[in-house]
Every structure is written in structure tokens, then in C-alpha cells.
Amino acid sequence: MSVTEVPSTILQDGLLQIQGEVDAAFDAMMPVPDDTRARLIEAMRYAAIGGGKRVRPLLVAATAGMFGVDRSAAVHAGCAVEAIHVYSLIHDDLPCMDDDDLRHGKPTLHKKFDEATAVLAGDSLHALAFEILSGDRISGDPFTRAELIATLAGASGMGGMAGGQMMDMVAEDADYDLQSITRLQQLKTGALLAASVEMGAILGKVAPEGRSNLRAYARDIGLAFQIADDLLDYEGDEEKAGKALRKDDEQGKQTFVTLMGADGARDQARALVDQAVGHLASYGSDGALLAALARFIVERDR
Amino acid sequence: MSVTEVPSTILQDGLLQIQGEVDAAFDAMMPVPDDTRARLIEAMRYAAIGGGKRVRPLLVAATAGMFGVDRSAAVHAGCAVEAIHVYSLIHDDLPCMDDDDLRHGKPTLHKKFDEATAVLAGDSLHALAFEILSGDRISGDPFTRAELIATLAGASGMGGMAGGQMMDMVAEDADYDLQSITRLQQLKTGALLAASVEMGAILGKVAPEGRSNLRAYARDIGLAFQIADDLLDYEGDEEKAGKALRKDDEQGKQTFVTLMGADGARDQARALVDQAVGHLASYGSDGALLAALARFIVERDR
Numbered sequence: 001m002s003v004t005e006v007p008s009t010i011l012q013d014g015l016l017q018i019q020g021e022v023d024a025a026f027d028a029m030m031p032v033p034d035d036t037r038a039r040l041i042e043a044m045r046y047a048a049i050g051g052g053k054r055v056r057p058l059l060v061a062a063t064a065g066m067f068g069v070d071r072s073a074a075v076h077a078g079c080a081v082e083a084i085h086v087y088s089l090i091h092d093d094l095p096c097m098d099d100d101d102l103r104h105g106k107p108t109l110h111k112k113f114d115e116a117t118a119v120l121a122g123d124s125l126h127a128l129a130f131e132i133l134s135g136d137r138i139s140g141d142p143f144t145r146a147e148l149i150a151t152l153a154g155a156s157g158m159g160g161m162a163g164g165q166m167m168d169m170v171a172e173d174a175d176y177d178l179q180s181i182t183r184l185q186q187l188k189t190g191a192l193l194a195a196s197v198e199m200g201a202i203l204g205k206v207a208p209e210g211r212s213n214l215r216a217y218a219r220d221i222g223l224a225f226q227i228a229d230d231l232l233d234y235e236g237d238e239e240k241a242g243k244a245l246r247k248d249d250e251q252g253k254q255t256f257v258t259l260m261g262a263d264g265a266r267d268q269a270r271a272l273v274d275q276a277v278g279h280l281a282s283y284g285s286d287g288a289l290l291a292a293l294a295r296f297i298v299e300r301d302r
Numbered sequence: 303m304s305v306t307e308v309p310s311t312i313l314q315d316g317l318l319q320i321q322g323e324v325d326a327a328f329d330a331m332m333p334v335p336d337d338t339r340a341r342l343i344e345a346m347r348y349a350a351i352g353g354g355k356r357v358r359p360l361l362v363a364a365t366a367g368m369f370g371v372d373r374s375a376a377v378h379a380g381c382a383v384e385a386i387h388v389y390s391l392i393h394d395d396l397p398c399m400d401d402d403d404l405r406h407g408k409p410t411l412h413k414k415f416d417e418a419t420a421v422l423a424g425d426s427l428h429a430l431a432f433e434i435l436s437g438d439r440i441s442g443d444p445f446t447r448a449e450l451i452a453t454l455a456g457a458s459g460m461g462g463m464a465g466g467q468m469m470d471m472v473a474e475d476a477d478y479d480l481q482s483i484t485r486l487q488q489l490k491t492g493a494l495l496a497a498s499v500e501m502g503a504i505l506g507k508v509a510p511e512g513r514s515n516l517r518a519y520a521r522d523i524g525l526a527f528q529i530a531d532d533l534l535d536y537e538g539d540e541e542k543a544g545k546a547l548r549k550d551d552e553q554g555k556q557t558f559v560t561l562m563g564a565d566g567a568r569d570q571a572r573a574l575v576d577q578a579v580g581h582l583a584s585y586g587s588d589g590a591l592l593a594a595l596a597r598f599i600v601e602r603d604r
Contacts, residue, residue: 036476040468096417115398120464127459130432134452143444150436157429162422166342174338
């Protein structure tokens with residue numbers, strides 16, 4: 001099923017709304033200065049504004065929305081997660097990493113600018129994430145700000161995204177089994193998706209012991225997201241994806257598809273989404289957007 | 303005057319103590335895991351443990367010490383600043399940036415490991431800085447934690463260190479005058495040094511309006527530090543420095559030395575240090591370590 005066939009409009013509306021809000025917030029946060037830093041900020045804007053699906057900001061905003069959080073606070077927290085996601089894409093695309101030329105259908109940052117600017121723009125977006133979360137736009141309550149920062153920093157460093165990226169970098173030689181691939185993906189992709197849901201709950205002042213259903217939802221969609229990514233990489237359309245595909249296979253890396261087969265992977269992703277949606281049962285119709293987002297994650301075509 | 307000739311032992315003792323504390327804290331924070339992330343954490347440890355002068359952690363700890371802050375909290379906040387400093391050195395040394403082979407007298411991280419690991423280890427140390435500051439080892443008061451994070455994030459991103467680095471990258475073509483070089487260095491080096499002092503004051507719960515003398519001190523030593531760096535680059539000993547020197551000159555970049563002459567630069571650095579020490583007058587003997595550190599900053603030989 002392609003994006004345009006998603007039955008409910010709740011997801012389409014949700015995605016369109018958050019895409020506009022994130023772009024507007026990033027635009028306001030990154031005015032191009034009248035000095036020689038201009039090139040850096042132009043590069044940050046090139047990478048951060050427009051193009052992204054904004055799945056992570058929508059996870060923050062949809063979760064926060066269930067608990068009556070101020071929309072602007074949720075959007076800004078979503079921008080912080082997205083800034084981390086975008087910086088990781090910039091650095092992953094570098095010649096010394098995945099060496100990719102295309103991202104969201106346009107030249108990668110180091111192709112459009114240069115490598116040094118790409119390193120620096122990534123670093124600046126990384127710092128921006130924590131600038132956003134430590135500002136009082138997010139919450140008047142410093143405990144909330146500190147908890148958001150602990151969650152995002154933990155999910156993005158050596159115990160999260162960057163650690164998973166390292167595991168991925170040595171994957172060619174490591175010959176991972178299904179358990180190892182699952183662990184790798186929980187760190188590389190799952191940690192930031194889970195942090196997005198967690199941050200929505202933190203903004204909503206949900207106590208940690210009240211977050212277990214949301215955490216279970218996040219864990220399931222994180223894994224489903226990566227299985228769907230592997231399926232897209234295996235059988236997707238490069239033009240729709242806006243980036244090079246089938247690189248894992250060329251590099252001889254194990255993926256969910258090589259380990260489970262395409263049909264097995266698809267069944268597993270759908271089962272995980274059903275399970276994720278099940279965890280939202282107690283929220284009734286308040287959980288509709290998170291449920292629609294879970295379905296989108298496995299049915300998307302890019 | 304070389305380090306060994308510094309008359310007061312207060313500085314020597316202070317540096318030795320903080321060097322041991324920072325190394326021990328980093329060691330405890332980065333246990334090598336029993337999985338394929340090991341290479342990442344080994345790289346982080348290679349760059350972060352041992353070798354550094356630890357000027358920034360000493361600035362945090364010396365300032366915090368004036369206000370009776372718990373030593374462990376100050377050391378951990380110092381580690382957060384140092385993690386940012388170390389990540390910036392790793393990324394600056396990359397082939398696409400300054401392409402340096404030597405740092406603290408040993409191979410740079412991308413030479414010892416590889417470029418991809420260096421990018422990722424820098425990113426992970428960047429995240430670690432904010433993990434440290436958001437943890438309750440730093441302060442039981444979340445307002446203090448949030449203020450520390452806002453200060454460090456602001457000093458390291460596009461409005462601070464990374465912005466200054468961008469200005470430096472275009473310096474060959476920009477033909478900066480003294481005012482522009484001063485602005486560049488205030489961002490590239492000064493922002494993080496100033497943040498170190500500010501963070502000590504934040505830990506000490508000094509209200510913003512009570513920080514003006516400390517801020518003036520930090521501004522003066524930040525500029526003096528960079529002038530001293532330019533002098534070392536111009537007339538220093540590569541073996542003592544443990545890194546390649548005279549690269550700015552080769553690249554035709556303006557520095558404080560090219561703009562003021564070596565003698566003029568030296569006079570200016572010393573005048574700035576005298577002025578910095580003057581700002582500490584109201585603290586009496588409590589300011590002795592910060593004063594000694596200011597003198598060290600211009601008299602060091604590496």
C-alpha cells in the first residue's frame with residue numbers, strides 16, 4: 001500500500017501539519033547571519049529544512065498530544081530529535097562512512113557544499129538539539145527539560161544511535177545472527193524512535209511507571225521500522241526513496257531480509273505493528289494517530 | 303617561562319589533581335563493552351583519556367571551588383566541557399578539515415583507527431557531554447542542570463565553537479582584520495573557555511548579575527589564550543607541542559601574530575592577563591588558582 005492509499009486522513013493531516021511546523025521552527029531557529037558563518041548556517045538549513053518525513057517529530061507530538069501538552073513545546077522537542085536525526089544522516093553520508101551522493105532526492109550535504117562543512121553542520125545541528133531542549137520554549141519546568149535532555153543524549157550516543165552505527169560499520173566482518181541484528185537496530189534506529197515517544201510522555205508529565213505501554217509500543221515500531229527499511233532497501237524504488245538502495249546486499253551485510261526472507265520479514269513487521277497498536281488499547285481514540293503512524297511505518301514506500 | 307618554572311605550586315598541584323580526576327572519571331564513564339561497539343569506545347578512550355592539559359576542567363573546578371561546590375560535581379561538569387573540546391579536536395584533525403597526523407604527541411584518532419570511527423567517536427563524545435550534564439551526579443537541582451546544558455550547548459554550536467571554526471575555514475579567502483580575527487577567536491576558542499568559568503559559577507549558584515567579574519576574567523583569558531596559541535604556532539617547538547605547527551602561515555591565514563607582530567602579540571597577551579587577574583581582586587585569595595591559571599595560559603610552552 002503506498003502513502004496515498006492510507007485509508008485514514010488522520011495520518012496524512014498529522015504528517016502535513018508537523019512537516020510545516022518543523023520547517024517553520026527550523027527556519028526561525030537558523031537565520032543566516034551577516035558574517036562568514038553564513039556558509040555553515042546555509043548548510044544546516046539545506047539539510048534540516050524540507051524533505052524529511054518527520055516521523056520522529058510526529059511521534060513526539062502525537063504522544064504529547066495525548067496528554068494535552070502545549071503544541072509549540074511538542075514541536076520544539078520534535079525539532080530537537082529531528083536535529084539529531086539529520087546530523088546523523090549528514091555524517092552517515094560522508095565519503096568515509098556510507099559515501100552516499102543522494103538524500104531525499106537531492107545531493108547529499110558534502111556533495112552540495114564540501115566535506116568539512118558537512119562535518120561541521122552535523123556537529124552544529126547536534127549542539128542545536130540540546131540548545132533547543134535547554135531553552136524555556138520547551139517547558140517552564142527545569143526538571144522536564146533535564147529529563148528530556150537525558151533521554152535524547154542517552155539515545156544518541158555510544159549507548160544508542162552512535163553505538164548501533166559502530167555495530168553496523170563492522171557488520172561486514174561480524175556475520176551477525178538475528179539476535180545481533182535486532183540488537184544493532186534497536187540501538188541504531190530504535191533508540192531515537194523510542195526516545196521520541198518517551199519525550200512526548202515526559203512533556204505530558206506521565207510518570208515513568210505509567211509509560212510501560214508507550215515504551216512497548218515504541219519498541220515494537222522501532223523494530224518494525226527497521227524491518228520495513230530493509231524491505232525497502234531490498235525491493236524498493238530508488239527514485240521514490242530518493243537515495244541509493246541495495247547497498248547492504250552489495251557489501252554482504254546481513255539484514256532482516258537476508259535472515260528471514262522478504263515474506264518472513266514482511267509478516268514479522270506487520271505482526272509487530274499489530275502488537276504495537278495493541279499496546280495503545282487503553283488510550284482509546286486518543287491513540288488513533290500513534291496507531292496510524294505505526295501502520296504507516298511498515299506500509300510507506302520511502 | 304616554561305611550565306616547570308611557574309613560581310607557584312598552586313597551579314602545578316591544581317593541574318595534576320584535575321588531570322588525574324578527569325582521567326579517572328572518563329575511565330569510569332567509558333567501560334569497553336563486550337560487543338561490537340568495543341572499537342567505538344576504545345577510540346573514545348584513546349582520544350579522551352590522558353594527554354590533555356585539562357585547562358577547561360580546571361577553569362570549571364577552580365571557579366566552582368571559590369563557591370564551595372562539591373568537588374565531584376565540578377569534576378564531572380569539567381568532563382562535560384572537556385568531552386566537547388576533545389570531540390572538536392578529533393573532528394578538526396580529520397583529513398577534510400585540518401588533516402593533522404599528530405595530537406598530544408601521538409597519532410590522531412583517524413590515523414590510529416580510521417576516519418569513520420573518528421567521526422563517530424567525536425559524535426559520541428559530543429553526546430556524552432550532555433549525558434553527563436543531565437545526570438544527577440552533577441546537581442540535585444534540575445534548574446542547575448538545565449542552565450549548565452544551555453551554557454555548554456550555546457558555546458559549542460553555530461553561535462560558538464562550531465561557528466568560529468567555520469569562520470576559520472574560510473579565513474584563507476576572507477582576509478580578516480584584527481576585529482574579525484578577534485571575533486573569530488571569541489567564538490572558536492573563547493566561547494568554550496568562557497562557558498567553563500560560567501559553569502563553575504552556575505554550580506556555585508552565583509546569580510547571573512553576580513557573574514560580571516568572572517565573565518570579564520573569562521573574556522580576557524579567552525583572547526589571551528588564542529594570542530598565546532598563535533605565538534606558539536609561530537615560534538614554538540613542534541616536539542613540545544606534540545602537533546604540527548606553522549600551518550596557518552603556510553595557508554596564508556591572518557593571525558594575531560601576523561596582524562600585531564610577535565612582540566606586539568606578546569605584550570597584548572600579557573596585558574590581557576593582568577586585566578583578567580584584576581577582575582579577580584574582589585575574591586582575594588580565593589581567586590589565586592584562577593589567577594595562576596591565567597598566567598599559565600600565556601606562559602605555557604604547549
